[in-house]
Amino acid sequence: KMVVPGVVLGLLAACVAAAAKESVLNICMDAKHHKTRPGPEGKLYQQCALWKDNACCTANTSTEAHQDQSYLYNFNWNHCGVMPAKCKQHFIQDTCLYECSPNLGPWIQQADNSWRRERILHVPLCKEDCEQWWEDCKDAITCKENWHKGWNWTAGTNRCPRGSMCQPFRYVFPRPADLCEKIWSNSYKYTQEHRGSGRCIQMWFDPANGNPNVAVAKYYAQNRADASPAPWAALLLLPPALLALF
Template sequence: MAARWLLVLLVAWPGATGATVRDSVLNVCMDAKHHKAEPGPEGELYGQCSLWKDNACCTANTSLEAHKDQSYLYSFNWDHCGVMPPRCKRHFIQDTCLYECSPNLGPWIDQVGAGAPHSPPGGGERILHVPLCREDCEQWWEDCKEAFTCKENWHKGWNWTSGTNRCPRGSLCRRFSAVFPSPAALCERVWSHSYRFSALGRASGRCIRLWWDPAEGNPNAAVARFYASGAAPPGPPRLPVPAVLGLLLLPAVRGVL
């Protein structure tokens, strides 16, 4: 029923053409806790986030905080089961940089309600099922397999009584390789399926990369354009504002947003 109403709205609204829908998910920032309203050049971004300095959804200060073990961004502690090895931590920093800074995640932006991780108090947006390149997941797992954690899903279930995340009572710290038995398990489960393990490699141009050579430019813009074109299912669509407003006027389908 919801899908049928959605189709009616998109057809009935004169400006809601295929091109409008495609353009609406390209070069955009999420409505999330620390994102800018619109992407743009930052001049200088800190450390690993510098890959996005030419066109970023994050500020320089956000990029600096992304590198701290205990930052104001989410008060999240990487070292909840002992000190996380630097070779492992760099992947989580890079993951944070992609999430905060990338303007190329539009095809996978999903609406979330109030109280969702990383969203504004009244709700906002997250990413869901971003196809992460095989090599990026494999290297992430390889560099983290000897590190320790007590949870499979890092988005929820922590003990926050101290102001930062601690392992819930009764949980045990185990090696990543036991909690996440494969690269796919790590990439897909650690952030509630924000990522999807892609069988495709970086050279395919059909998966999002965490890492690239800055001299060659950002390859993820072309990947987002490919999925936004409808060449493959990108996940839930980011609707033009008129269509979203139309949905909000329909009580029967408000609950699906």
């Protein structure tokens, strides 16, 4: 039988690798409030408007992201007293990024929650975004380090678990990295990369200059360790007639 030259198999493997990289670009998570695929949303509300040209969230979701206790997750920012406005704006922006961004594909992982099938893990957050978040929230009050789990939900919203103590963020999260990485179960990763570097995700950006996170997602998709499939995966693309040559 003929043997297909290795160069052909190599080219096919490269095609599969390229397709794998493209598959994580411009996509929405399979989660509670996300759209099936990203697209324009001209009426996104306030802080979420940065993603209006291409969003994974609807206008209603963007509006609810700004509420102290919205129907999105029945989560109450003010569980230890009123959260300062300058701190709350970061949590709103965090929610907008999570719900609206189509550029988180390289960090999407499977999740075993009842309310979502996918989550983000270790998204490299720009140094300035994380540090300003911590600076503006260091005097806010909370009773928990990880806000994803461990709450008392008996009243239908999150309440501090019995035995916990409300205290300033600066004690619960001594460093910016503690806040950004621990509060949502390592959804974010604190980095030394700066805004505009093309190596970190920005929570905040000027949409008039475009969305910088498009290039960041592309960079990590092209450089992720698991982006290239095994060479045999290329065989999956071959038509039956060509497979018969092996």
